[in-house]
Amino acid sequence: MTIRDWARCREARVTTQLDAARGGVTTEEVAFAAEREGVAAERLRELVAAGRAIVPANVRHASLEPAAIGSELRCKINANIGSSSAASDIAAELAKLQLSVELGADAVMDLSTGGDIDAIRRAIVERSPVPVGSVPVYNALASQPDLSRLSAGDFLGAVERHARDGIDFVTVHAGLLRRHLPLVRDRVTGIVSRGGAIMAQWMLVHEAENPFYARFDELLELCRGFDLSLSLGDGLRPGSGADANDAAQFGELEVLGELVRRARERGVQAMVEGPGHVPLHLIPENVERERNVCDGAPFYVLGPLVTDVAAGYDHIASAIGGALAALHGVAMLCYVTPREHLGLPDLEDVRAGVVAHRIAAHAADVALDRPGARARDLAMSRARYRFDWNEMFRLALDPATARRLRAERQSGCELPDDCCSMCGPQFCAMKLSRELEKPGSRRSG
Amino acid sequence: MTIRDWARCREARVTTQLDAARGGVTTEEVAFAAEREGVAAERLRELVAAGRAIVPANVRHASLEPAAIGSELRCKINANIGSSSAASDIAAELAKLQLSVELGADAVMDLSTGGDIDAIRRAIVERSPVPVGSVPVYNALASQPDLSRLSAGDFLGAVERHARDGIDFVTVHAGLLRRHLPLVRDRVTGIVSRGGAIMAQWMLVHEAENPFYARFDELLELCRGFDLSLSLGDGLRPGSGADANDAAQFGELEVLGELVRRARERGVQAMVEGPGHVPLHLIPENVERERNVCDGAPFYVLGPLVTDVAAGYDHIASAIGGALAALHGVAMLCYVTPREHLGLPDLEDVRAGVVAHRIAAHAADVALDRPGARARDLAMSRARYRFDWNEMFRLALDPATARRLRAERQSGCELPDDCCSMCGPQFCAMKLSRELEKPGSRRSG
Helix, strand or coil, rough: CCCHHHHHHHHHHHCCCHHHHHHCCHHHHHHHHHHHHHCCHHHHHHHHHHCCCCCCCCCCCCCCCCEECCCCCCCCEEECCCCECCCCHHHHHHHHHHHHCCCCCCEEEECCCCCHHHHHHHHHHHHHHCCEEHHHHHHHHHHHCCHHHHHHHHHHHHHHHHCCCCCCEEECCCCCCCCHHHHHHHCCCCCCCEEEEEEHHHHHHCCCCCCHHHHHHHHHHHHHCCCEEEEEEECCCCEEEEEEEEHHHHHHHHHHHHHHHHHHCCCEEEEEEEECCCCCHEEEEHHHHHHHHHCCCCCCCCCCCCCCCCCCCCCHHHHHHCCCCHHHHEEEEECCCCCCCCCCCHHHHHHHHHHHHHHHHHHHHHCCCCCCHHHHHHHHHHHHHHHCHHHHHHCCCCCCHHHHHHHEEEEEECCCCCCCCCCCCCCHHHHHHHHHHHCCCCCCC | CCCCHHHHHHHHHHCHHHHHCCCCCCCCHHHHHHHHHHHHHHHHHHHHHHEEEEECCCCCCCCCCCCCEEEECEEEEEEEEEEEEEEHEEEHHHHHHHHHHHHCCCCEEEECCCCCHHHHHHHHHCCCCCCEECHHHHHHHHHCCCCCCCHHHHCCCHHHHHHCCCCCCCEEEECCCCHHHHHHHHCCCCCCCCHHHHHHHHHHHHCCCCHHCCCCCCCHHHHHHCCCCCEECCCCCCCCCHHCCHHHHHHHHHHHHHHHHHHHHHHCCCCEEEEEEEHHHHHHHHHHHHHHHHHCEEEECCEEEEECCCCCHHHHHHHHHHHHHHCCCCCECCCCCCCCCCCCCHHHHHHHHHHHHHHHHHHHHHCCCCCCHHHHHHHHHHHHCCCCHHHHHHHHCHHHHHHHHHHHHHHCCCCCEEEEEEEECCCCHHHHHHHHHCCCCCCCC
């Protein structure tokens, strides 16, 4: 099926993926996503119907190749791209999109806050084969920096603009309510979610409840019109290990659970965002709690970062937490790059972030024996044992980097193919080990 | 106490650390190591006496600042350095030593197999404040490449040479026996330990039992003479996820458990080496089993790598496995660099490897609330919330890299100090969050 066919399918569709799944209909999107997963289409339809998997697919995203997100499926990863006021360049963002997809990102979020935000978003959606997410409040605030002049309608309007542009899922920080704000006061790092901080400010300035919460039914109607999926943001995610799993975080999570149910009732697909900074020992509790409170809605976590002192290497702190979270059932990991806490990622940061989180997600897929995961590892190991370098590079998560790292050290030392510069020909264990297998073979020199 | 004093203490000592601890004597080395750990000296003495912690301290290693390794202590990391036949340069290896120590490596192993191996080893020991380990069989084989001409005595002689040079702990693959060899036949990647492969070849060529096993008592006497600690190598560690926790690996582990007991009986400190390549879900079992079989001897693991397809990024696959292993009680992580499986690490690979594993070890220390770990994270988070960049860099695991990554993106965009190029001044959540805290503060523009 070609991309063009997809667009036709979507135009003809009148219900959402969730409505269809509940009605027993396996949509083309579900069928396509199921085939990619290696699971039966009927099984994926059941998961979508139960809200335990989502297939974000805005009817206007013509270039989309649908994918499913859920804890029983291959663990997905998302790459955040987008401009800031300090760095805004449409070509640079498209390069990040292309590299992310090439390296295996399953989704991207355009978090642009600077430059021609609308143009960047449209260009990304137009070219992206993976689901594209966004945070419409950034757009609202960039258009009108004075929060006191921004109305609840402006926020909903921003969501609608993104929906019309083909965005597949939007983060709305609808669970952060006025009653949660006092819970933040004693935190070490307060509110570290941009969207969360904006909603908190808005509620104080307007002395009103969170507009996405207050007008959640309208938001759901808007989503239905495009089959826009909701990513229920955690505005109170902990920004330091000390704030993890606190009353603020879990208080907001309770509201997100309520919103998951309301979204499902209206046939709108929803996933739930999670932290953030969480020490290793608190990660299982975190995932378990989300599963219970949100009735198995796909959990989509940023990191979590397992320490606060990894500046410059936060992609690794995040991959560690992400792997453990994925092992416990997280459905999608949002990448973190080495530039986290320090600046806007550049293209090499994107590469490092995507690969680190592909490793984390794949490690969980291997552990949980999801389709294809162990087979890929096995193929790599067999290639390694027979010194088939081209096959090793092909199977590596980042072939270009693996090839470069080997080539750099091989040059000048004229090593044969059946070893590398780590051990040289005399000390290669696998070479020795292969010799052991030869019948009657005895090494004597 | 100065380094010179240490040397005098050692010269005067006639028993090993283990003998002393059992006799109720708190040595200067134990006292020093305990103070660094933030634990009572008497407690560390008890752990050493029980064999659940070791303080590797060759009496001839004059520059040593003693440290303890054990599952109840701060998780340690080891950096492998050393030449190969493809790349051998004494200055380059000393630069790796210096950088490793600067970035927080708790031990280094000199795995040189090329060039002037003896000179490299002596130079490293002379300059290293951290315990230095080695694998003497490499040295034996480098001197005499024809295994059929290498005797058991040659192997013991190599150990003695390393002991005389002040090496603090030696890896000996004494647990890999002839009866284990058939267990390797059906493996995907055979034997991937260099020392293990050499011992296997030697046993076949000589039709004799593993010489380190056969002459283990002699080895122990030799160790006693210098208080050389043993690192009981896992010659059959899995080299692919498919081979993890198999009969070969666990068969050898049983022997290592026996050797731990024999070493303790003779007053020789011993730790046990572990894999390797282990999928996430098998890591807890791995650590638990070692604890039981080896009666709580410190477990020192390479990785484990949680997937086989991360070539070019194996430091990350290893940090993920290492963090989980450390959470379950591993005492020391051996680093893996991005060059693993591809070539001999250079200085930048060493940097990446050390920092990745410091993150993993520290994440476990935070989770297990070991002395100082959470305090460092908290100090970092507080500095972050008040935009104290110098303090953030000071607390970061790799200050130079953190500073560089921020500076690269700040230049040219003239941002104030209380934000970064990720969000710019308007979208900084922490800045917004701090404003929320000001009494009566309302944002209006």
